[in-house]
Amino acid sequence: MQSGRPTSAILLVGGFGTRLQPLTFSTPKPMLPVAGIPFTEHQIAKARAAGITEIVLATSYLAEVFAPHFGDGERFGIKISYAVEKSALGTGGAIANAAGLLRGTGPIVIFNGDVLSSHELQAQMDLHRSGGADVTLHLTSVPDARAFGVVEMDGSRILSFNEKMENPPTKIINAGCYIFNRSVIDSIPRDRAVSVEREVFPALLAGGSKILGYLDSSYWLDIGTPAALLQATSDLISGRAQSIAFTELLHQDLYTRISGSLVALDAQIEPSAIIQDGSLIASKVRIENGATIVGSVIGQSARIGPGARLIHTFVAPHCEIPGGFIAENQFFGYLEEK
Numbered sequence: 001m002q003s004g005r006p007t008s009a010i011l012l013v014g015g016f017g018t019r020l021q022p023l024t025f026s027t028p029k030p031m032l033p034v035a036g037i038p039f040t041e042h043q044i045a046k047a048r049a050a051g052i053t054e055i056v057l058a059t060s061y062l063a064e065v066f067a068p069h070f071g072d073g074e075r076f077g078i079k080i081s082y083a084v085e086k087s088a089l090g091t092g093g094a095i096a097n098a099a100g101l102l103r104g105t106g107p108i109v110i111f112n113g114d115v116l117s118s119h120e121l122q123a124q125m126d127l128h129r130s131g132g133a134d135v136t137l138h139l140t141s142v143p144d145a146r147a148f149g150v151v152e153m154d155g156s157r158i159l160s161f162n163e164k165m166e167n168p169p170t171k172i173i174n175a176g177c178y179i180f181n182r183s184v185i186d187s188i189p190r191d192r193a194v195s196v197e198r199e200v201f202p203a204l205l206a207g208g209s210k211i212l213g214y215l216d217s218s219y220w221l222d223i224g225t226p227a228a229l230l231q232a233t234s235d236l237i238s239g240r241a242q243s244i245a246f247t248e249l250l251h252q253d254l255y256t257r258i259s260g261s262l263v264a265l266d267a268q269i270e271p272s273a274i275i276q277d278g279s280l281i282a283s284k285v286r287i288e289n290g291a292t293i294v295g296s297v298i299g300q301s302a303r304i305g306p307g308a309r310l311i312h313t314f315v316a317p318h319c320e321i322p323g324g325f326i327a328e329n330q331f332f333g334y335l336e337e338k
Ligand code: GTP
Pocket: 012, 013, 014, 015, 016, 017, 018, 019, 020, 029, 058, 059, 060, 085, 088, 089, 090, 091, 094, 111, 112, 113, 114, 224
């Protein structure tokens, strides 16, 4: 580890994903497919490329879904283990709980499990080290910051954290990827729910900790809403967003691109069907004559009847959409709340 960069990471994947219901009633948000693969795979590949060798998935909601898919991580070229919270500990509590599984004393990278970002993680790591920081946050600037917590800065030093508000003092927001020194993690209260954004960061500032911000303007998207989830797939297919895992998927020759969409090679698409705007058509789907699919995700083995028109819509695996059916911004075939 000559560069002294972090080699351990925690991925926060235990949230309820309420904004994505009903998709998240049966699948946790980080396991929802984005451009054909569970979202977490995009983040694991990014971590690995930045030199991370060991990662803990901090799980809570539908925790049992992760280990059967990721195993010990060998298939993904990284060591993976699992921290399970009996009840959700919040982002801060999850970090403290998961860190118990990481040996070593070096800094730890923390990823929110719902951010697609092309930022240079190694540059963030370098700033953390050269700046002698206790914590270094990735920051991004958004046109309308009212829905986010924003920070105020002096150079690269963060001076304040501000909750969501009608007139935010800046447009610079926490982009959901942090580097924490061990001592910071050790200071997080144990065995109760703690929010890293609302509690840990303000307390660290008040205590005089050095919190730096790595601000850049690379691609960034919070995939936490249905529209954003569709956007992420479309942006990866168009090349507006980058992902190593997606590049690896394309090399497997399982999909072809049609009009800016991704279509499984074993899907049956009738010649007069139209597929466009970053749609994802999974394996063994059948799309009948005259059907139109716009910016939508069609799950494995689903069937779309003749003349149906689906716009920005999710269709679950094995679901059948009748001929002539028209839908926009809908979900079909997903489980109702248990
Ligand atoms: P919404 O309910 O739609 O807001 O989504 P969410 O539950 O994912 O919450 P949010 O977007 O604020 O969470 C940010 C990240 O932290 C996501 O990757 C969540 O999976 C994760 N997260 C949130 N709360 C917890 C928690 O209590 N435990 C763990 N392990 N992860 C959490």
